[in-house]
Amino acid sequence: MMESGLEHQxxxxxxxxxxxxxxxxxxxxxxxxxxxxxxxxxxxxAMTPERVLETVTPELLAKHLPHDVLWACIAAAAARAGVTx
Amino acid sequence: MNVKSFFVATLSSALDLGLATPDDVLKHVTxxxxxxxxxxxxxxxxxxxxxxxxxxxxxxxxxxxxVPNLCEHVPAPTIWRCIEDIGARALxxxxxxxxxxxxxxxxxxxxxxxxxxxxxxxxxxEEKKKPAAAAAAPVPAGPSIPAPTxxxxxxxxxxxxxxxxxxxxxxxxxxxATSQRFRQTNTNIGRLAxxxxxxxxxxxxxxxVAPVSEPATPASxxxxxxxxxxxxxxxxxxxxxxxxxxxxxAVEDEQLIDWSGSEELTATNENDPRSRKR
Numbered sequence: 001m002m003e004s005g006l007e008h009q010x011x012x013x014x015x016x017x018x019x020x021x022x023x024x025x026x027x028x029x030x031x032x033x034x035x036x037x038x039x040x041x042x043x044x045x046a047m048t049p050e051r052v053l054e055t056v057t058p059e060l061l062a063k064h065l066p067h068d069v070l071w072a073c074i075a076a077a078a079a080r081a082g083v084t085x
Numbered sequence: 086m087n088v089k090s091f092f093v094a095t096l097s098s099a100l101d102l103g104l105a106t107p108d109d110v111l112k113h114v115t116x117x118x119x120x121x122x123x124x125x126x127x128x129x130x131x132x133x134x135x136x137x138x139x140x141x142x143x144x145x146x147x148x149x150x151x152v153p154n155l156c157e158h159v160p161a162p163t164i165w166r167c168i169e170d171i172g173a174r175a176l177x178x179x180x181x182x183x184x185x186x187x188x189x190x191x192x193x194x195x196x197x198x199x200x201x202x203x204x205x206x207x208x209x210x211e212e213k214k215k216p217a218a219a220a221a222a223p224v225p226a227g228p229s230i231p232a233p234t235x236x237x238x239x240x241x242x243x244x245x246x247x248x249x250x251x252x253x254x255x256x257x258x259x260x261x262a263t264s265q266r267f268r269q270t271n272t273n274i275g276r277l278a279x280x281x282x283x284x285x286x287x288x289x290x291x292x293x294v295a296p297v298s299e300p301a302t303p304a305s306x307x308x309x310x311x312x313x314x315x316x317x318x319x320x321x322x323x324x325x326x327x328x329x330x331x332x333x334x335a336v337e338d339e340q341l342i343d344w345s346g347s348e349e350l351t352a353t354n355e356n357d358p359r360s361r362k363r
Contacts, residue, residue: 035115041141052136
């Protein structure tokens with residue numbers, strides 16, 4: 001679902017990080033992923049949601065982050081699109 | 086001993102003074118180490134700062150985490166390696182070379198180990214050329230007492246004063262036997278009253294019968310400004326010191342001079358060119 005929503009632009013990477021906050025990422029992502037996120041950001045000179053999701057793929061998000069966080073992201077995108085009405 | 090506080094102070098001052106840059110810190114404090122040792126709340130703060138900042142660099146990472154948190158959570162050997170590199174670079178690479186240079190300092194102290202002898206107790210440099218004589222010399226009795234020598238050089242106050250006036254480091258001239266400075270005790274005026282055996286030979290052998298003047302002056306010469314009569318008076322005084330002076334004064338009538346008829350002496354004085362000038 002996360003990968004499909006991003007592919008079909010139901011939600012954007014920023015919408016993902018709006019729910020998967022840094023606290024959530026820092027609390028649930030493993031150390032190697034955090035290291036990769038920081039290293040890639042330092043190498044690029046900036047940390048953007050797109051770059052974070054390039055490192056922390058939807059599969060990894062679904063693997064490490066709590067599912068209610070990911071579900072809230074999907075539900076919020078559906079509400080914005082008017083699907084919930 | 087609080088090593089972490091020391092690291093915090095050192096690293097903070099190095100960053101403040103420009104001796105170190107945040108890139109130097111992240112060369113050692115890599116993202117892997119941060120991910121392994123940094124607490125997750127700090128990671129959350131870091132991610133938040135990075136996502137909100139237009140540029141992510143080492144300065145941002147270090148400022149966001151903070152030096153105290155880095156030194157608190159990152160292993161001490163890692164922080165020490167960072168400080169070591171900063172110090173080595175600040176000193177121009179001397180710090181890493183100073184470790185093998187430490188034994189060189191120890192070896193320098195070894196040649197300085199033999200103590201320099203004191204000036205009074207040490208033999209003079211010239212005496213080292215004569216080891217046999219130096220070995221025969223007795224050991225000095227004390228630091229300020231010169232060693233007794235057979236050459237009669239113990240009465241040299243000049244060398245003794247130079248060693249006590251702070252000139253201990255200056256090389257002293259070798260002690261040489263000097264001539265007798267003062268008259269010996271048996272030559273003073275009291276010798277006449279002390280003993281008659283120490284008299285000189287011409288006084289010890291008086292001959293009352295012999296003429297007084299001629300034998301006592303076998304090699305007398307008339308010097309400039311003197312007359313033969315002066316010599317006769319000198320030779321006549323010497324026997325007067327004899328004990329039996331009465332016998333020495335006993336002269337025969339033939340030796341007496343008739344001064345009343347000494348016109349010849351007056352004539353000679355008139356012929357003297359020096360008396361004409363007067």
